[in-house]
Amino acid sequence: MRKSSSILLSTLLVTSGLYLAPMNPAHTAEAAPNHVVHPSEKAFDQKVIARVSAERMYEDVYYLSETIGPRVTGTEGEQRAANFIKERLLSYGYEVTTQEFSIPDKMTGHLQTSNQNEVMVSIPAGSADTPEEGITSELYDAGLGRTTDFTQEAAGKIALISRGEITFKEKVDNAVAAGAIGVLIYNNVDSPGPLNPSIGGNASIPVGGISKASGDALLQDIASQNKTVTLKVKRITNAKSQNIIATRTPQKGKEHDIVHVSAHFDSVPFAPGASDNASGTAVALELARVLKSYPIEKELRFVFVGAEEIGLVGSAYYVSQLSQNEVERSIANFNMDMVGTSWDNATAIYMNTLDGKANIVTETALATAERIGTPSELVLYQRGASDHVSFHDAGIPAVNFIRREPGTANLEPYYHTPLDKIEYISAERLKEAGDLVGASVYHLVGK
Template sequence: MKIGGKLKVLMLSMMLAVSSLYVMPIQFSQTAVAQEKGQSGAAFDQKVISRISMERIYEDVHYLSETIGPRVAGTEEEKFTANYIKERLLSYGYEVEVQDFSIPDLKVGHLQTDNGDEVLINIPSGSAATTEEGLTAELYDAGLGYAADFTDEAVGKIALISRGELTFQVKVENAIAAGSAGVLIYNNIDQAGPLNPSINENAPLPVGGITKVSGEALLEDVASQDGTVTLKVNAIENATSQNIIAKRTPKKGGNHDILHVSAHFDSVPFAPGASDNASGTAVALEMARVLKSYPIDKELRFAFVGAEEIGLVGSRYYVSQLTEDEIDRSLANFNMDMVGTSWENATAIYMNTVDGQANIVSETAAATAERIGTPSELVLYQRGSSDHVSFHDAGIAAVNFIRREPGTANLEPYYHTPLDTIEHISAERLKEAGDLVGASVYSLIRN
């Protein structure tokens, strides 16, 4: 079953480095967390490490990214993934809860040339939808989208506009005034993923964003030859996403501390999401299998959350449903996102905290890494942008585990692109993440 499908992409090159804003790493102490139970943790580490299966994790990443494919929030693919996770957790004997929640209305689109080539496109929420057949029209080269860039030739055509100098909103308004039937805005810098143009008001025509390479190719190969493109924009209204929560409580006592392990399973459009974030999801599933029956003295919860890519919506909803008592009893959150990339520069495991400060999660992981000899460098770093933010904002100690390039903190070049596939996943690094986080979690919950 192939749900995602393969896209024919109108691009000359996509192997471009994608970076993110960063600050310098913060130095921290790798002082071991005190062994409250009076024994060396090494033997207990092996109870987890010996059972973490690299093959199982890799197979799950392959299934999620290659069989299901892109898992965009609110789509059938995301719902299928949620059910897949739920059934797996039920088979392990966990108490499983499905949390449904509303998400903002979405617009998804497709852009195709008259010779059948498909162009990657992002659709802003303010775009108008098209009919099911879409809008088929010639392209009009509107330069930077100034009013003076439009002539009578723009009427009824799709305006192809370069990013730069004017806001996206003004470019769209000028195209509307000129009588254009649609708007395509292409980037003015080389980035692998299509531009996501934000517009402040709902437009009466379809609007999309594409890459610099795609825009230039359309100008040369389509617009100059009086060719046409077909633009389709579909509105996904009243959409929902879901979280899958697995819970395991100690057999004795009550009001136990709670430890949360989280990973998001949705992806961005067009991206199979092997690294982001089938990797974290698959590692968390394997941890759930390994930790399903060992004696524990704290409550263990696995939170597989949806809709992360549209603003951490799933994790925020999950945390919002915790009672005040549950928040007070929450010891920590281990969040995994993009832990399996094979990109050779991503030699470090970054432990992102919102405030840049060490906490029980980072210090436990540092102590575990020292005991088990984790191959990769661990870097404590100040960074949000993942589901650990939702836990931090509620006062719960949280760390996002993610692979980055040391020094620059760059993410892999396949990030948020159609190249985020199984070909760029390291089975060994998946196992390394499972060993590190799995042993760390067990050191805090074991009886």
């Protein structure tokens, strides 16, 4: 990404489900009391732990986040990740299926100054699109976008408007009435990413949201000097995403209980998505390798889902395709999201359940943590907003394993930004997640 000393690049902060559910006070989960760990149980755990490779998981995070890069739903990046996952699972000997599903139309945008500097921009639903070459125009400083902030000079220009006082829709409507050919709305408070305005319907001109820093820089360096910007907005229609499912069934019998291990592999725009969620994907891939040949007495499914970042679409589709019989046989879902961050404050592994209550997954994990001596505290927490929600809603006991800061439950500061890169991934924490979830899963499915 190019930048000058004055144009500040902002990052697109797409609202994810991770911030939608209400947060209840966390509590540290405690292992089952008075349980005597038998040596054979530890030996059973070691069959998994001894084979989980931190190096292999780190390499997979690197490939997904740095080689492929952003894996936005419905894009080539997401498709490349799906192909990578499928090929790896086939090499392990799994029965692999691909579920393709439609996703809602989406808007993408690109904003560039006449100085060839790029400014990251969020395009809201309802924005009009532009010709392929975009629209190039001078900027008109429209203040807060009130009717009185526009003059005849706005006609034929892109209106640069500050957030505040009136609604986004009113700002856009006033710009249209003044003859503006586009609108850029910038935030009125500092934020790590561009504003994502909700314009309440369809606009007749293209609309974008940018950060306060970018808005201030455009006012100073572009609008004041009568320079131009080029705004491109494209509507992506008939887009598809996909889930990749790897299945192992016991050699004898049928109608076995099912344990699902899941992780999403898509990311938000501009973010390489190393932690969110190449980390969970890499751990799930490694567990698929480790557990590919051990004898099992329950059906094991590794479910890699797309389209999580636009509203858990992939996992919802996966669960919707389960038969009633499969749902009834499903006893657990281990979902991993952001398990490898190196952020110092994320010292706890949160076990998020939608109702805040313990279930077979949390209880199994706690018992495993006691046996293997998991370094991080495990916190049972009421939280939705990741793919465990889809399983829970179908009546399947589900837990989202995710690293957070104890007490505050804060996520890492790199979340949903271009800084979500491999340099902020901890191989040791990937290993810790692999050991904990892998041994827990094997405890449920193994012989």
